[in-house]
Amino acid sequence: TKAGYGVTTKPAELAEESQDQNSRRALIHVGISAVLTLPLFAGMLLHLAGSSAMLPGWAELALATPVQFWLGFRFYRTGWKAVRAGVGNMELLVALGTSAAYGLSLYLLIQAWVVGGRPSLYFDASAMVITLILFGKWLEARAKRQTGAALRALQELRPERARRRNADGTERDVPVASVAVGDLVVIRPGERIPVDGIVIEGSSATDDSMLTGESLPVPKFLGDQVIGGAINGDGVLVVETRVVGAESTLARVVRLVENAQAAKAPIQKTVDRVAAVFVPVVLGMAALTFLGWWLAGGHVAPAILSAVAVLVIACQIGRASCRERV
Numbered sequence: 001t002k003a004g005y006g007v008t009t010k011p012a013e014l015a016e017e018s019q020d021q022n023s024r025r026a027l028i029h030v031g032i033s034a035v036l037t038l039p040l041f042a043g044m045l046l047h048l049a050g051s052s053a054m055l056p057g058w059a060e061l062a063l064a065t066p067v068q069f070w071l072g073f074r075f076y077r078t079g080w081k082a083v084r085a086g087v088g089n090m091e092l093l094v095a096l097g098t099s100a101a102y103g104l105s106l107y108l109l110i111q112a113w114v115v116g117g118r119p120s121l122y123f124d125a126s127a128m129v130i131t132l133i134l135f136g137k138w139l140e141a142r143a144k145r146q147t148g149a150a151l152r153a154l155q156e157l158r159p160e161r162a163r164r165r166n167a168d169g170t171e172r173d174v175p176v177a178s179v180a181v182g183d184l185v186v187i188r189p190g191e192r193i194p195v196d197g198i199v200i201e202g203s204s205a206t207d208d209s210m211l212t213g214e215s216l217p218v219p220k221f222l223g224d225q226v227i228g229g230a231i232n233g234d235g236v237l238v239v240e241t242r243v244v245g246a247e248s249t250l251a252r253v254v255r256l257v258e259n260a261q262a263a264k265a266p267i268q269k270t271v272d273r274v275a276a277v278f279v280p281v282v283l284g285m286a287a288l289t290f291l292g293w294w295l296a297g298g299h300v301a302p303a304i305l306s307a308v309a310v311l312v313i314a315c316q317i318g319r320a321s322c323r324e325r326v
Contacts, residue, residue, distance in 0.1 A: 019145055026138045033071045033131040036063045040124035057109045057121060064123035068102050072130040088279025094133060096283070097311035098126035104308050108301070122308070147261050154254050157210055157229040162194035163187070165238065179244055187237045193230045196248045197239035198223060204235030211249065282314040 040063055043055045055063075072095075079092035101122040108119035162176050165184040176194045179185060184200070187193050193206065205217035208230045217233050220226060226239055229250040245251065286307040293303035 019148070023138070023141060023145055026134070026141060029071050030131070030134050030138050033067050033127070033134055036067050037124070037127040037131045039063060040127050044124045057112065057119070060121055060123040061106065061109060064102060064105075064127045067127040067130050068098060071134065072098065075130070075133075088276055088283075090279070093279050093282060093311070093314055094129065097308070097314060098129050100286075100304075100308040100311050101126040101129075104304050107304075144261070147257070151254060151257055151261070154210075154250065154257070157192070158248075158250055159192045159194040159228075177245070179241055181241055181244060183241045185239045185241055187226075187232045187239060189232060189234045189236065191232050193226050193228050193232060193237075193239070195228050195239065195241045196226070196243035197241045198225055199237055200240050201238035202236045204237050205233035207231040207233070211253065278314075282310065286310040286314075 039055060040060060043060070075091045075095040075098070078089070079095040082089045082092045105119075105121040105123045105126075109121060112119040159176060161173050162179050163171050163186045164174050164179060165171050165186055171186055179195055185195055185197065189204070199220050199222055201222070203219070203221045205219050206226060208214055208218050208227060210229050211227055220235075220237065225242075226237065227250070228243075228248045243249070246255070289310050290303045290307035293306045294300060297303070
């Protein structure tokens with residue numbers, strides 16, 4: 001909690017539904033942000049092409065304000081949590097950089113309304129940075145959600161019950177959790193194999209595509225190994241259980257994928273370490289840039305513009321590193 005995180009307990013179904021809702025909401029926000037930013041981007045392109053057909057200042061303000069303070073509010077929230085925790089992150093840098101660009105543009109716009117003239121505004125820069133980062137974060141969340149769906153699909157491959165053969169030759173349906181190593185399990189045609197084991201009776205072919213990707217059935221005879229989660233073909237198999245529970249092949253695959261999803265990749269760890277130093281260094285450089293331009297020229301506006309340029313460029317660098325991490 002001190003670091004800015006919280007814990008919630010939800011059933012798996014509600015958690016999945018909540019993730020889907022958050023994903024749809026994030027995609028809608030990206031779409032709205034793109035629609036609001038597109039006229040600003042078009043105006044910037046026209047300006048670079050030498051055209052004088054640009055949006056009026058009040059229109060740029062109206063388009064950029066909801067992007068900055070509604071769609072981009074998450075950066076303020078996350079950045080404030082980072083400040084409270086005493087760390088620096090990219091969200092904090094994005095909030096500062098875009099706020100500086102927005103604030104300078106608002107100041108220049110108000111000044112133009114008072115004294116006249118046509119100022120150079122930077123609403124397009126702040127809006128585009130927020131839109132692109134929102135899009136990158138949606139892509140990252142989408143990739144994580146797809147990995148979670150793959151995990152759930154793997155877990156659903158594990159049967160909940162098995163047909164165990166007793167010492168007297170009778171068969172009884174029991175929960176898979178009650179099957180022990182050495183027990184004999186009967187798998188009828190078309191059933192999913194409940195445990196990892198060795199064929200001691202019968203012959204068939206199993207569909208192992210859930211693990212190997214092989215589309216053709218694999219023949220199984222006496223002494224061959226079968227994998228829990230595979231589908232039995234047209235023969236009856238009697239399997240001696242060798243591995244159960246968390247040590248089964250399917251369970252180990254699920255565990256490896258979960259660990260891979262939870263652990264940070266080496267490049268991500270590097271980005272996090274760099275960000276902890278990068279953010280305070282950028283803020284210091286922006287402060288020095290402001291003081292240098294102010295003391296050298298004696299005017300506040302060029303000094304603010306130069307400091308804002310440092311922050312905005314740093315935002316772009318941070319966005320590129322985040323894209324590489326994704």
